[in-house]
Amino acid sequence: MSNGVSDVQERAGRNESRYRNLNERMEPSNAVHVWVDPPMPxxxxxxxxxxxxxxxxxxxxxxxxxxxxxxxxxxxxxxxxxxxxxxxxxxxxxxxxxxxxxxxxxxxxxxxxxxxxxx
Ligand SMILES: [Zn+2]
Incomplete structure (x- = not known):
């Protein structure tokens, strides 16, 4: 009970950075799906x-x-x-x-x- 609050905060912080990391990794892979005009359209x-x-x-x-x-x-x-x-x-x-x-x-x-x- 003594460290209950910090536990929650720590977990929240860890989760947030995990999602941020996921998003960071998401961006370049999303870019792949952007329509690129092929050399012979x-x-x-x-x-x-x-x-x-x-x-x-x-x-x-x-x-x-x-x-x-x-x-x-x-x-x-x-x-x-x-x-x-x-x-x-x-x-x-x-x-x-x-x-x-x-x-x-x-x-x-x-x-x-x-x-x-x-x-
Ligand atoms: Zn035809």
Whole structure:
């Protein structure tokens, strides 16, 4: 009971600095999530239409994530750019959709994937 008050104060002080330290560490990691314009801000829609050259906005990291799968393609977020016969949407957001080719289309896209060949 004699040191009850100082105990509380000490604990409060320790907690406060712990939160402050957390916040200090939070700042730089939050900055990572700030939109950074990628070197190529506009990618081209990869839908089945050969005439379609609509720009799609992705960060480089998002683009790389799509490219990681040879059956995945990025398209403008609209049904007009979707060919449900050969592909299905696997990811949607307000800037782009990721479609996955299946069946023969998937085999073709795997065969044509420039990243699966050494050049
Ligand atoms: Zn398109």
């Amino acid at each position: 506009d990618w081209i829609c990869e839908c089945a239409s050969t005439e379609c050259m609509k720009p799609v906005r992705l960060t480089l990291a998002e683009y790389e994530a799509v490219r990681a799968e040879s059956t995945h393609f990025l398209v403008v977020p609209s049904d007009e750019h979707l060919s449900p016969v050969v592909e299905r949407v696997v990811q949607r957001n307000e800037r782009y959709w990721v479609v996955e080719k299946f069946g023969e289309a998937a085999e073709v896209s795997e065969a044509l994937d420039p990243r699966s060949h050494d050049t």
